[in-house]
Amino acid sequence: MGRQLSSQVMILLVIVNSSLQVKYEFVLDNEHVLSECQDTPPGALSYDSLFDFSEMALTMSDAGVTLSGNATTVWDIKPTDRIQGSANILYFDRGTWQPTVLNIITKNFCATMYDERQFWYKFWTRHIINADEVKDNCLKVAGTKLVMEPYLIKCEFGFDAPLRQGRHKIVVGFRAFDEHNVERKYNICFEITGEFYKL
Numbered sequence: 777m778g779r780q781l782s783s784q785v786m787i788l789l790v791i792v793n794s795s796l797q798v799k800y801e802f803v804l805d806n807e808h809v810l811s812e813c814q815d816t817p818p819g820a821l822s823y824d825s826l827f828d829f830s831e832m833a834l835t836m837s838d839a840g841v842t843l844s845g846n847a848t849t850v851w852d853i854k855p856t857d858r859i860q861g862s863a864n865i866l867y868f869d870r871g872t873w874q875p876t877v878l879n880i881i882t883k884n885f886c887a888t889m890y891d892e893r894q895f896w897y898k899f900w901t902r903h904i905i906n907a908d909e910v911k912d913n914c915l916k917v918a919g920t921k922l923v924m925e926p927y928l929i930k931c932e933f934g935f936d937a938p939l940r941q942g943r944h945k946i947v948v949g950f951r952a953f954d955e956h957n958v959e960r961k962y963n964i965c966f967e968i969t970g971e972f973y974k975l
Contacts, residue, residue, distance in 0.1 A: 798934065798935055798936075798938055798974065799932060799934050800935065800972045800974055802933065802970050802972055804836075804840065804841050804929065805969055805971065807834055809834060809843075810823045810966045810967070810968060811966065811969065812965075812967070813966060813967055814967065816965060817949070819961055819963055820964065821963070822964070822966055823964070826849070827847040827849060827850060828848040828849075831848070832847055839928055840928050840929060840930065841928070842927070843903075843926065844927075846923050846924060847921075847924065848920065848922070849917065849920045849921075850918050851915060851950075851964065853952040854916065854954065855913070855916050855917050856954070857916055857955075858884055858952070858957075859885040859915060859916065860881070860882065861880075861881070861882045861949070861950055862949045862950075863879070863880045863947070863948050863949075864878075864880075864947045865878040865944055865947075866945050866947065867942065867943070868944065873945065876939070877937060878939070880894075882894070885914070886915070889911070889914060890907060890911065898933075899929055899930065899931045903925050903927050904922050905925050906922070910922055916952075931970075939972055942972070943971050944970065944971065944972050945969040946968045947965065947966075947967050948966055948967070949964065950963060951963040
């Protein structure tokens with residue numbers, strides 16, 4: 777009886793939580809999608825130190841930004857390293873970028889790279905055609921080619937807390953740690969700018 781009641785309460789909490797979520801679309805304002813971090817952390821390199829994008833094309837139209845082609849990893853770290861990933865959402869208010877409560881951090885990005893619940897899966901990793909080949913190398917082996925299916929970048933999110941509509945940026949960071957949990961000298965930082973619209 778107690779176990780049945782417990783499962784019913786859990787199901788109810790899941791339903792209530794998803795019904796409280798507010799859905800937003802993040803509309804990109806830059807056809808290049810990625811830009812350098814404005815407030816660069818110490819030791820940070822930009823997106824072109826993570827990937828070689830010479831085989832990739834980005835096209836902006838009224839519908840949004842379409843991506844096609846391939847990206848090849850170039851980050852100089854070891855295959856045994858652990859990658860920590862983060863994403864912080866900031867809001868542009870009166871000429872300055874203000875932090876919001878929306879922050880994501882994963883201690884092991886490679887373990888969650890293809891997790892359907894993660895925000896990067898929704899608009900990036902689910903479109904990698906050769907995911908089986910990439911899965912073991914992740915972003916840790918330079919020369920790994922991510923073959924992307926052509927797709928329109930659609931960024932839709934559900935948040936439990938309301939979000940101010942308007943200009944935002946998502947600051948994405950990757951940090952590498954060796955097998956002794958010592959951080960590598962260089963990390964990766966880049967930004968994605970655009971506007972959130974309530975759906």
